[in-house]
Amino acid sequence: MKKIIAVTACPTGVAHTYMAAESLVKAAKDKQIELKVETRGAVGVENEITEQEIAEAHAVIIAADTDVLESRFQGKPVVKVRVAQAIKDPKGLIDQALNMQASDPTDYLKQVNKSKAERSSARTGPYKHLMTGVSAMLPLVIAGGLLIAISFMFGYDAFKVEGSLPDALMRIGNGAAFALMVPILAGFIAFSIAEKPGLAPGLVGGMLASQIGAGFIGGIAAGFLAGYLAKWLKNTIKLPRNLEGLKPILLIPLIATAITGLLMVFVIGEPVKFIMDSLTEWLKSLGTTNAILLGLLLGAMMAFDMGGPVNKAAYTFAVGLLASNQFGPMAAVMAAGMTPPLGLWLATLLAPKKFTQEERDGGKSAAVLGISFITEGAIPFAASDPFRVIPSIMVGSAVTGALSMVFGATLRAPHGGIFVVWLVNPIWLYALAIIIGTVVTALMLTILKKPVKQELAGGV
Amino acid sequence: MNVSELLNKQSILIPLEISDKTECMQAMVDALALSGCVTDKSAYLEAVMNREKTGSTGIGFGVAIPHGKSAGVSKPGLAFAKLAKQTDWDSLDGEPVSVVFMIAVPEAAAGNEHLQILIAISRKLIDEDFRNKLFAVQDSEELIGLLQTI
Numbered sequence: 001m002k003k004i005i006a007v008t009a010c011p012t013g014v015a016h017t018y019m020a021a022e023s024l025v026k027a028a029k030d031k032q033i034e035l036k037v038e039t040r041g042a043v044g045v046e047n048e049i050t051e052q053e054i055a056e057a058h059a060v061i062i063a064a065d066t067d068v069l070e071s072r073f074q075g076k077p078v079v080k081v082r083v084a085q086a087i088k089d090p091k092g093l094i095d096q097a098l099n100m101q102a103s104d105p106t107d108y109l110k111q112v113n114k115s116k117a118e119r120s121s122a123r124t125g126p127y128k129h130l131m132t133g134v135s136a137m138l139p140l141v142i143a144g145g146l147l148i149a150i151s152f153m154f155g156y157d158a159f160k161v162e163g164s165l166p167d168a169l170m171r172i173g174n175g176a177a178f179a180l181m182v183p184i185l186a187g188f189i190a191f192s193i194a195e196k197p198g199l200a201p202g203l204v205g206g207m208l209a210s211q212i213g214a215g216f217i218g219g220i221a222a223g224f225l226a227g228y229l230a231k232w233l234k235n236t237i238k239l240p241r242n243l244e245g246l247k248p249i250l251l252i253p254l255i256a257t258a259i260t261g262l263l264m265v266f267v268i269g270e271p272v273k274f275i276m277d278s279l280t281e282w283l284k285s286l287g288t289t290n291a292i293l294l295g296l297l298l299g300a301m302m303a304f305d306m307g308g309p310v311n312k313a314a315y316t317f318a319v320g321l322l323a324s325n326q327f328g329p330m331a332a333v334m335a336a337g338m339t340p341p342l343g344l345w346l347a348t349l350l351a352p353k354k355f356t357q358e359e360r361d362g363g364k365s366a367a368v369l370g371i372s373f374i375t376e377g378a379i380p381f382a383a384s385d386p387f388r389v390i391p392s393i394m395v396g397s398a399v400t401g402a403l404s405m406v407f408g409a410t411l412r413a414p415h416g417g418i419f420v421v422w423l424v425n426p427i428w429l430y431a432l433a434i435i436i437g438t439v440v441t442a443l444m445l446t447i448l449k450k451p452v453k454q455e456l457a458g459g460v
Numbered sequence: 461m462n463v464s465e466l467l468n469k470q471s472i473l474i475p476l477e478i479s480d481k482t483e484c485m486q487a488m489v490d491a492l493a494l495s496g497c498v499t500d501k502s503a504y505l506e507a508v509m510n511r512e513k514t515g516s517t518g519i520g521f522g523v524a525i526p527h528g529k530s531a532g533v534s535k536p537g538l539a540f541a542k543l544a545k546q547t548d549w550d551s552l553d554g555e556p557v558s559v560v561f562m563i564a565v566p567e568a569a570a571g572n573e574h575l576q577i578l579i580a581i582s583r584k585l586i587d588e589d590f591r592n593k594l595f596a597v598q599d600s601e602e603l604i605g606l607l608q609t610i
Binding site (some may be wrong): 011014015016019021022023042043088351 | 463468508511515516519520525527528552553565575576578579583584585586587
């Protein structure tokens, strides 16, 4: 026999919820149908429907004027009406529910397992904290990046004229917005973990990560460190009641900031500097003899941490070579720095389901940042899903870097993206290298990235 | 079931002479104020009217149950009216109304037992036998007697 389940609810929760439930039960009895009704009224949820019952039900009747957690019925046929309809025509509703095409029971089970997995991945701590940080940082990346791009439009080194508009734009974009990027990322990760007491240590840790050149990966580390530290202090420090007020404004910020800061300076800072120095030395020792290998390496390094030590080592190495009249690595480095945001933009178009709405909107700006050689445009994407995004953009950039070297492209300007592309020789092959890297990046992303969890449908 | 805490003689109007729905509402709100459930009449009436705007509380079969949740209510209460003549209520089944229950619920959740009684009465209204007895009620003693049987 077909089983039907129903939920009734109304805003006041004393009358319609229960009359609707009663009407449905009565109609079901007349028709000799097995029916269970969950009521959500002023006295709470009664006769709650279990997952087992949802799984066994043929269809669901929702007669409600308020939210009834509809998402738990995903994959089941649902008849959804206003609560009054169940009082007016309970028999008709039951007939309608009986006539619904039953879903394949395994479909529903799959759906349940899937949404459970999604829920846990979306709700569990670290991912949520990371996303809080990334979404706070995203507007800084976009606004700052676009302002830098506008400055480049006046000429790739127009900003060097002090007091000019391009100079101001560069100061706003690079000097302020981009400087805030990593601190805000770290600060909001920590804020998400420990609430307000986490903000100060997180911001400071992020600022230090930025100053010691640890980039956004250092910033993520600082944010988690500061957040969990502040949270731990919040739960551990016990004070007499009359001193309790000192805890959130004095003790936690002071201790958490001091410890996070000291760790950033001595434990993270030194190794970062060491990595950067030794990578730069190593690149110098490689020389430019094996062009393809050098291109691959420089490309992958540019994409690895976008502004962190590895990226800086590659960039400074290439800029350094300009002085000794070697222009190939500079071209490779710039091309490889353009493909990560470009590839992400292309991926948001190719596989929109694998990106959040925020990321899809951000994708368009990423494209502009990409052609302007503002690699930072890819950071929000990388920070929110590092283990899938970073490998993808590294492969794309490595391909582009190598191709640029193979094509013998040269560039004498240390930055500027599309605004200096006309300085590159040979320009068409260089563009081709960038396009191939962009496509490779996007394909890697579509293969590696998982579909984003579906937003839960809210009721009325 | 002990309904005497929810409704008393002041809130039972048999018969009630009114010319339309609005007048009926006002008379019943006054009755609830007299019985001590409603402290701020205009606030409660506004809540009832707002509820009515989202959909008529005429549930059909000649019965209407206007209700409102408001800070103007001090404790859960019930008013009953048997209308002298059938009155239009934009009911779900289009039929005019002859019996009205008005339910008052405080904003802050009060003792659950009162709510449980209101809920039990609401459920019972779906039962045809109960409704027929309700239509036949002649005075407040009979009504209270009938509600006690729930």
